[in-house]
Amino acid sequence: MEEKDSFNHLPHKTIARLSQYRRALLLCLSRGKSHIFSHEIATIQHITPVQVRRDLMLIGYSGTLRKGYNIRELIDLIGNIIDSDEGIKVAIVGMGNLGRALINYFSGKRHKLEIVAGFDTNPDKIGNTMNGVPCYPAERMKEIIEREKIEIGIITVPAQNASQTANELVAAGIKGLLNYTPKPIDVPDYVYLEEYDMITTLEKVAFYVKMRQSEEESNKK
Amino acid sequence: MEEKDSFNHLPHKTIARLSQYRRALLLCLSRGKSHIFSHEIATIQHITPVQVRRDLMLIGYSGTLRKGYNIRELIDLIGNIIDSDEGIKVAIVGMGNLGRALINYFSGKRHKLEIVAGFDTNPDKIGNTMNGVPCYPAERMKEIIEREKIEIGIITVPAQNASQTANELVAAGIKGLLNYTPKPIDVPDYVYLEEYDMITTLEKVAFYVKMRQSEEESNKK
DNA sequence: TTTGCCTTGTTATTTAATTAACAAATAAAA
DNA sequence: TTTTATTTGTTAATTAAATAACAAGGCAAA
Known part of the structure; x- marks a missing residue:
């Protein structure tokens, strides 16, 4: 009980990333990998290794130095945090x-x-x-x-x-x-x-596309 | 050109909200409303009036005191900012x-x-x-x-x-x-x-649902 | 054995976004 | 006319999130 409580102040963005890490990890596991480095996870998710390590720190998981994180363990831990026991x-x-x-x-x-x-x-x-x-x-x-x-x-x-x-x-x-x-x-x-x-969302993409184009144009001048 | 540039540092979240304000405003306009208060927009979007006023400040739009914002003008201004001229x-x-x-x-x-x-x-x-x-x-x-x-x-x-x-x-x-x-x-x-x-997204919803339930349970004790 | 290179874990800093606080204006009421 | 209530616009403070910085551990090569 007390442990579970410790997860209720995880940043929202971290929760979302944990879900994504897990899916990536399941894929790695199915390919026979047993350990993974923070920079490998980062590359798959297109984020920085620091962010991965920080997220894992927040959930209290430790990897082994120079060997990385145990994929199976990490998947299980993420499951313990974000899944509901009963479904x-x-x-x-x-x-x-x-x-x-x-x-x-x-x-x-x-x-x-x-x-x-x-x-x-x-x-x-x-x-x-x-x-x-x-x-x-x-x-x-x-x-x-x-x-x-x-x-x-x-x-x-x-x-x-x-x-x-x-x-x-x-x-x-x-x-x-x-x-x-x-x-x-x-x-x-x-x-x-x-x-x-x-x-x-689509209007936002359109805005930034337009914005970049007008920035380019003014750079040319 | 110079004016348009002033919009390229708008917060991403503001861009998203402008798109949503516009849709709400179009609806109000079609119902014959001509002016609207920040707290009305806020109620429709389930956010705070301060946030609405702040967003409008960032795009440089001024309402009239005690009368609110001119819906037609505001729709046009948002269009000028987020739409592309040519489409x-x-x-x-x-x-x-x-x-x-x-x-x-x-x-x-x-x-x-x-x-x-x-x-x-x-x-x-x-x-x-x-x-x-x-x-x-x-x-x-x-x-x-x-x-x-x-x-x-x-x-x-x-x-x-x-x-x-x-x-x-x-x-x-x-x-x-x-x-x-x-x-x-x-x-x-x-x-x-x-x-x-x-x-x-769905896993995140599930996480917070579970989290609130376990918080409730521990409160009961 | 010793040196150098990676990699983790954590704290500090910076940046982004929201919220609070409040002055100023003005219409309506007293 | 004066007061009160309401609403805008803006700055200040707070909170959330990402990034930077760096100590420490430990393997591999020399």
């Missing part, structure tokens, strides 16, 4: 292209984190199964989330339905939400919320 | 579920930023049109990107093809890349790169 169930609301894309990404990958239900209002989709994930009618959201003890919801409905969907998920007792619509949603404090807006 | 063309590589989801999100929305081509290797998809976006064979990437003067590429191929796709896009002269595969890619300095990893 966490996830539901996707909105089985359009984005919802299905997410299911494909996840299918059979992470066993501690499983997408167990999809919801939609389209009668053509209801009753079908996508990559092993059954699609239920939106009206049954509360019932199924409670029955299956689903704790995380991913919102991939059209933007205009985002906030209503969020409310329904919260009412159903969801603990964490991931909102992929461009419409910001409002949830109670006890629900962890992460939002990602694809339109904004 | 920027975008290509999507990988017309799977995620690629199609992005096309749906964008279709007909932002006229300064247009998805004009999709690429895939699947013969069933090649030659089709999705929401007005034609799907070309991957081999024609360079040819079409050069011909259409496409500057931004979005990578939505399977992870194992990510880096090869990135190389092809860079070779074709792309200026900005948005990588949605969980595999980090490597691009030259002159290419602006943004990466987003859905698996990591």
